Every structure is written in structure tokens, then in C-alpha cells.
Amino acid sequence: MDLISLDDVSRAAEVLAGVAVHTPLLPAPWAARGRPGAPAIGDDAAVGGSASGGSAGAGAPGEFWVKPESLQPIGAFKIRGAYFAIASLPAARRAAGVITHSSGNHAQAVAYAARAFGVPCVVVMPDVAAPMKIAATEALGARVVLVAPPEREPATLKLAAAEGYSIIPPYDHPDVIAGQGTVGLEIVADLPVVDVVLVPVGGGGLASGVATAVKALRPSATVIGVEPELAADAQESLREGRVVTWSTERTYRTVADGLRTPTSELTLAHLAARLDGIITVTEDEILDTVGALARSARLVVEPSGAVSVAAYLYHRAELPAGRTVAVISGGNLDPALLARLLAPAGD
Amino acid sequence: MDLISLDDVSRAAEVLAGVAVHTPLLPAPWAARGRPGAPAIGDDAAVGGSASGGSAGAGAPGEFWVKPESLQPIGAFKIRGAYFAIASLPAARRAAGVITHSSGNHAQAVAYAARAFGVPCVVVMPDVAAPMKIAATEALGARVVLVAPPEREPATLKLAAAEGYSIIPPYDHPDVIAGQGTVGLEIVADLPVVDVVLVPVGGGGLASGVATAVKALRPSATVIGVEPELAADAQESLREGRVVTWSTERTYRTVADGLRTPTSELTLAHLAARLDGIITVTEDEILDTVGALARSARLVVEPSGAVSVAAYLYHRAELPAGRTVAVISGGNLDPALLARLLAPAGD
Structure with a gap:
């Protein structure tokens, strides 16, 4: 590898x-x-x-x-990886928007970085996420999609495929x-x-x-x-x-x-x-x-x-x-x- | 001026x-x-x-x-002024030690800086000072002298004259x-x-x-x-x-x-x-x-x-x-x- x-x-x-x-x-x-x-x-x-x-x-x-x-x-440090991953996308792919699933610091990092680039951002969160975390992510300009916890990954893949969003994973990249x-x-x-x-x-x-x-x-x-x-x-x-x-x-x-x-x-x-x-x-x-x-x-x-x-x-x-x-x-x-x-x- | x-x-x-x-x-x-x-x-x-x-x-x-x-x-920022004032003393005067009266951040700043230079340090505090502040200043290696509040300045001047300590004021220098x-x-x-x-x-x-x-x-x-x-x-x-x-x-x-x-x-x-x-x-x-x-x-x-x-x-x-x-x-x-x-x- x-x-x-x-x-x-x-x-x-x-x-x-x-x-x-x-x-x-x-x-x-x-x-x-x-x-x-x-x-x-x-x-x-x-x-x-x-x-x-x-x-x-x-x-x-x-x-x-x-x-x-x-x-x-x-x-949190997450701003570093999220921003660099989004910066490294080809411009046309980046312009189409980014998506991730997270209810933690990575969600806000991706939202923050996407806003800095002026590109759409979707964050998939479990429907049990704390309202404070949802609000914080939305305050950064992201669209939050709530799903049942087991649906997080499939929903992310589906939305990414349908809308052309690039997936920004929290660490596996x-x-x-x-x-x-x-x-x-x-x-x-x-x-x-x-x-x-x-x-x-x-x-x-x-x-x-x-x-x-x-x-x-x-x-x-x-x-x-x-x-x-x-x-x-x-x-x-x-x-x-x-x-x-x-x-x-x-x-x-x-x-x-x-x-x-x-x-x-x-x-x-x-x-x-x-x-x-x-x-x-x-x-x-x-x-x-x-x-x-x-x-x-x-x-x-x-x-x-x-x-x-x-x-x-x-x-x-x-x-x-x-x-x-x-x-x-x-x-x-x-x-x-x-x-x-x-x-x-x-x- | x-x-x-x-x-x-x-x-x-x-x-x-x-x-x-x-x-x-x-x-x-x-x-x-x-x-x-x-x-x-x-x-x-x-x-x-x-x-x-x-x-x-x-x-x-x-x-x-x-x-x-x-x-x-x-x-606190006080470390900057206290350290530079002590650094600016002629070496022989500095070696004789420094003194100040303060029960706040300046006391700890002078104590910290004096310890860095390896010179004696006395801090005059009012006898009503919080035990926590006294302990914190002593933990930095300073000798704390407690006096009645109106005695702070005269006690400082007297000790400085008697022992050859240089006075490090909190701002008037x-x-x-x-x-x-x-x-x-x-x-x-x-x-x-x-x-x-x-x-x-x-x-x-x-x-x-x-x-x-x-x-x-x-x-x-x-x-x-x-x-x-x-x-x-x-x-x-x-x-x-x-x-x-x-x-x-x-x-x-x-x-x-x-x-x-x-x-x-x-x-x-x-x-x-x-x-x-x-x-x-x-x-x-x-x-x-x-x-x-x-x-x-x-x-x-x-x-x-x-x-x-x-x-x-x-x-x-x-x-x-x-x-x-x-x-x-x-x-x-x-x-x-x-x-x-x-x-x-x-x-």
C-alpha cells in the first residue's frame, strides 16, 4: 500500500x-x-x-x-485535512460540491472549508445527533441530511452519486x-x-x-x-x-x-x-x-x-x-x- | 517627559x-x-x-x-515587561536580586523571570492576599513577604535599600x-x-x-x-x-x-x-x-x-x-x- x-x-x-x-x-x-x-x-x-x-x-x-x-x-485539527482534501480536488469536481458523514469535528471542518471555497456542502448525520451539532454545522453553511444511523454510509454514497458530490472522508484518504x-x-x-x-x-x-x-x-x-x-x-x-x-x-x-x-x-x-x-x-x-x-x-x-x-x-x-x-x-x-x-x- | x-x-x-x-x-x-x-x-x-x-x-x-x-x-503578558526589565539591569545589580509588590500577575511574572536568571526574588504582598496567589508565587521560587496593605510600598522600598534589591514596578518603568x-x-x-x-x-x-x-x-x-x-x-x-x-x-x-x-x-x-x-x-x-x-x-x-x-x-x-x-x-x-x-x- x-x-x-x-x-x-x-x-x-x-x-x-x-x-x-x-x-x-x-x-x-x-x-x-x-x-x-x-x-x-x-x-x-x-x-x-x-x-x-x-x-x-x-x-x-x-x-x-x-x-x-x-x-x-x-x-480542531480537522480543518487541515478537510481543507487540503477539498483544495486537491480538480476544480470542476470541487465546484460540484462535497459531502461527508460525521457528527463530530470533521463535519464542521468540511463545512468550513467548503464555504471558504464557495462550493456546496452536504453533511449526513445520524438522526440522533445533538441539535447543537446540527445547528453548528448548518451555521457554517452546510446542508445537513439526517438519516437513521445505519443509513449514514449508504445515504452518503447515494447522494454523492446522484449529485456529483465528492466524498471527503474523515481520515481514510x-x-x-x-x-x-x-x-x-x-x-x-x-x-x-x-x-x-x-x-x-x-x-x-x-x-x-x-x-x-x-x-x-x-x-x-x-x-x-x-x-x-x-x-x-x-x-x-x-x-x-x-x-x-x-x-x-x-x-x-x-x-x-x-x-x-x-x-x-x-x-x-x-x-x-x-x-x-x-x-x-x-x-x-x-x-x-x-x-x-x-x-x-x-x-x-x-x-x-x-x-x-x-x-x-x-x-x-x-x-x-x-x-x-x-x-x-x-x-x-x-x-x-x-x-x-x-x-x-x-x- | x-x-x-x-x-x-x-x-x-x-x-x-x-x-x-x-x-x-x-x-x-x-x-x-x-x-x-x-x-x-x-x-x-x-x-x-x-x-x-x-x-x-x-x-x-x-x-x-x-x-x-x-x-x-x-x-499573562506581564512576563514580557518583567523579563525585559530584569534583563536590562546591569549584571551586578541583577545578581543582587529583584523585588516588587503585587498580588497579581506581575508578582508571578517577576518571580518567573528572576528564576530564569537565577537571581533572588522577593514579592511583597498584602497580608489579605489569597493563599492560592501566595502559594503560586512561592512555587516559582520567590520569597513572599506579607505586610499590612498600607505598608506594601514602604516595606518594598525599605527591603530594596537594605538588601540591594532592584525594584521591578508593574508598569511605571x-x-x-x-x-x-x-x-x-x-x-x-x-x-x-x-x-x-x-x-x-x-x-x-x-x-x-x-x-x-x-x-x-x-x-x-x-x-x-x-x-x-x-x-x-x-x-x-x-x-x-x-x-x-x-x-x-x-x-x-x-x-x-x-x-x-x-x-x-x-x-x-x-x-x-x-x-x-x-x-x-x-x-x-x-x-x-x-x-x-x-x-x-x-x-x-x-x-x-x-x-x-x-x-x-x-x-x-x-x-x-x-x-x-x-x-x-x-x-x-x-x-x-x-x-x-x-x-x-x-x-
Whole structure:
């Protein structure tokens, strides 16, 4: 199977300049002290400074940064892959419109990118999707088509065929993977001496792209995927050497709703070739980390986006030493959940 | 009175490279729709994309970005001025140590910077300061000296004289103003076509520095200060042409605790010469904006840091049209307050 290359990611970066935010690497010395407990906001014990923006100097081994993709328009890295995939369509096909099925961040990413190109966009969602997510996608100019959950894929294929829409998949596409890989390019550009990169794994598009870019530019670096223990299908797939799909009943146990999807043949091939391993985190660790990130990093992060930081906070012994960057993949969570995690009695 | 120049700010920027984070400009199209009401997280209606990082293209008039200084180490822009002021001390004086009196973000900024230089640091705080703030400052390696509130300044002077410590004031110093001005340098570097900059005004150091940099590099831009209606002493000072100090009883009515301080002769001279005006916001507008920023921009922002965005959301008619950047000055707020603002019944 053909894997994407660093050149593909570099091409994506050119297209995404002025579209995706080049998110900073934020020093997170508060995390270096281990278990977060209940760190106060502003409680930043730090030694030395370090910064993003192309000029981050070599730090002491053990330094830790987060890369907040939660600060992208639409609040997640998904804007990168969706935009690049749409940009890569032949102009005439793109003009006919795009379609996807998703009720998550990918839906809004495709809608946002389609609007930027001024082309029609249809998003197929399960009829059980939260009204807030439907409204958010419609607010970006997309037409939302609601179907019974098992009908999502057939309805998408049917509409695409009937109307000439191009399907923009959430991760099972080389252009989408190349777009997500620009996260890795930015990490190495801003911290050339990076030793360890931690990246959430759902369908595997982000991890595939990031591993491609980081390993090509900095072969000595270790790139490690992070999954919820309750949706560790990618870890099992890597172990088995084939795409293992966990039942919806199993994966829906995790609060990290963006990481419930299985890998694809394409993403698994990238992960098998380029990722150094996958570690898992518990639900308590994920939720504690969402609270710690709000208190200590002043970032609103969704559970799926927090797993990489949770791995650093709670599983340091399983990680190589060195300058570590955790990718925070997104920030779209229910405000009421964040309120509960921040309330005095809540943590 | 001598005002600082663009050269001073440029010198500060060189010193701060690799210390302060070059914070991104984050497109905030959700704000363009006016009153925030209760926007859902992820509810981002956007036209076109735009980005930070030196390559932000010209956007349509009316576009809006935020610059989140809340993402600095210690959670506020104060790191810039404090670090540059300490860096600018003669080496022997610096080695003897630094001192300041503050119970806010400046205390942590001085402690953080002193630790980076490996020099002693004393912070004088009122004995009524919140234990959390004392602990946070001590966690950064500073010695905290508690005194009765009226004793803060005399105690600081006495300790400085006795021990040879250099006083690092929160805003009444040219090096501090030059350091804060690097925020303005970054704005123009990332968005050369900026039309309007909104900046919170407390003691006036940030606004003085930002106005200096922005007006020098982009004379056509308008730089507007924002104050709480309940602590509008800078607005009155500009009108009267002299430093007007409001009583503690008056300024303590505002939730924006970082903006209760009066200007100084030095900052007022900068503001009079370079700021285009000051507008005020209400307490309700400030708190609504803190909630909206968490929900729609995924940022944890303190009330003082939110006033600039509140001005854009609620006082658009008082602002010039055009590409607007609001500086979010800091993110250190009580997690319980944020929880209340995000709770379903809370807004």
C-alpha cells in the first residue's frame, strides 16, 4: 500500500498557509511535576523559558510543551485535512460540491472549508445527533441530511452519486492524512530538537500524518499514539497486524467521543510503518486532564484532545525521556461538562 | 517627559525571543455576529480563513482576531515587561536580586523571570492576599513577604535599600513598557494590514507599549484602550490631562481585578500621545465575554483580559470599522467563577 511522503505534507502546508492557524508550542512546566492533583490556575513552577515560533531553543531534557489545535477555527485539527482534501480536488469536481458523514469535528471542518471555497456542502448525520451539532454545522453553511444511523454510509454514497458530490472522508484518504501531517511539520519547525511526540489516535489520520512528518524530519524522535483504554482498537490492530474493529457498545464507553472510530487499512499501514507505539489512558485520567488544562494551561480542551497530555501526566514511566510535545487535537466539549470539572466540589 | 520608542520595543523583542511565547492571532468569526447570547462551543460561522504566523493575508473589513496572552507562561503578558526589565539591569545589580509588590500577575511574572536568571526574588504582598496567589508565587521560587496593605510600598522600598534589591514596578518603568510593547510588534508582524487594536488599560503599561509599536509601524491603525466602567480612571485622566486616581472603594467594584490600578505620569504621557481613545464596558458585558470566550474560542480568560473582546462584542458602534485585533491580556481566574459562567443555569 502506498504511504504518503514528507513531500505530500509539505505540499499541504503550502496550501494551508493563511487558512489553518500555525498553533504555538506552549511550555507546560506545571505538567512536569507529575500528577496534576488540583493545581491552581497560575501555579506555574518553571525553570527557564522556552517559546514557539521557529526559535524555540534547546531545552533541558524533560521539558514539556502542548500544541493546542483546539485553537483552530472550528476548534480542531480537522480543518487541515478537510481543507487540503477539498483544495486537491480538480476544480470542476470541487465546484460540484462535497459531502461527508460525521457528527463530530470533521463535519464542521468540511463545512468550513467548503464555504471558504464557495462550493456546496452536504453533511449526513445520524438522526440522533445533538441539535447543537446540527445547528453548528448548518451555521457554517452546510446542508445537513439526517438519516437513521445505519443509513449514514449508504445515504452518503447515494447522494454523492446522484449529485456529483465528492466524498471527503474523515481520515481514510491520503490528502486528509497529508493535511493532518502539517501538525508534525510545525512541531519540528518550532522545536527542531524534539525527542517525543504524543498524539491522539481515533481513526488514525492525525497520528499517520504527524508520524510521517516527524520521523522524516527528525528520525531520532519517538512518535507515540494515545488511546482511551476503553477504545484501544488501534493498539490491538497494530498488535494483530490487521484492522480490528471494536463494537460500538465497547467504544461508546469512553468519554473521548472523537476516538471511538476504528482505523482503516490506509491509516493502519502508516501507523505500522511509522508510529513507535500506542499507550492507553483511563477515563479518570482523561477527565482530570481536561480540568488541569483549563486550570493550568488556560485551555478549553475536549476529552479526545486531552489524552496525549494525560499520557504525559499519568504514564511518564512508559515514555522515553526528553523534550516532549503533546498534540491537543480539539476543544469542542459540552460547557456543562467543563463546568462540572471546574466546580469546587467537582475535583 | 521621555517616551519610549519603537527601537526600545524592538530591543525588547530580541531579548524576549525564546522566553515569551509569540502568541498567535486567532480568527474569531463567531464574534462578528454581534452579541454573543449563548453561542455553543464549536458554533463558528466563518467566511474565509485567516491565520497568524507572519502570513495572515488581507482579510475582509470587519474581520476580528484575538491575541491570547493568556497562553504565556504564568498566564499573562506581564512576563514580557518583567523579563525585559530584569534583563536590562546591569549584571551586578541583577545578581543582587529583584523585588516588587503585587498580588497579581506581575508578582508571578517577576518571580518567573528572576528564576530564569537565577537571581533572588522577593514579592511583597498584602497580608489579605489569597493563599492560592501566595502559594503560586512561592512555587516559582520567590520569597513572599506579607505586610499590612498600607505598608506594601514602604516595606518594598525599605527591603530594596537594605538588601540591594532592584525594584521591578508593574508598569511605571520604560523597560516594562517596552517589554509589553512587543505584543504590538507581533500584531503588526502577523497582520500588517491591521486597522484597529483593542487593549485593556489598568496601569497603562500594556496600552502604552502596544500603542507605541502599532502607531510607529502602522500609522493608519487606531489603538483603543478598554476599561471597566467601574474603574475608568484612565479615561478620566486622559480627559483631565493629569493622573486622576479613583478610590479603592470605587475601583474594587469591578470584577476585573487587574484593571483597578491608576495610571502613572509615565504611562499617561504615552497614552495621551499615542492612544486614540478609551471606551468602557460594563460588568455584565465582561462576565458574558468570559463565558463566550470559553465556549467559542476555547480560551480560559480572566475578566481583566476579556474587556477588549467585550468592547468588540458590545460596543461595535463606538469603534472604527476594519480588521480588528483584541488583546486578551491574561487568563488567571478562579476556576469556580468559570464553572459558574459555564454551568447550564449560569448564562
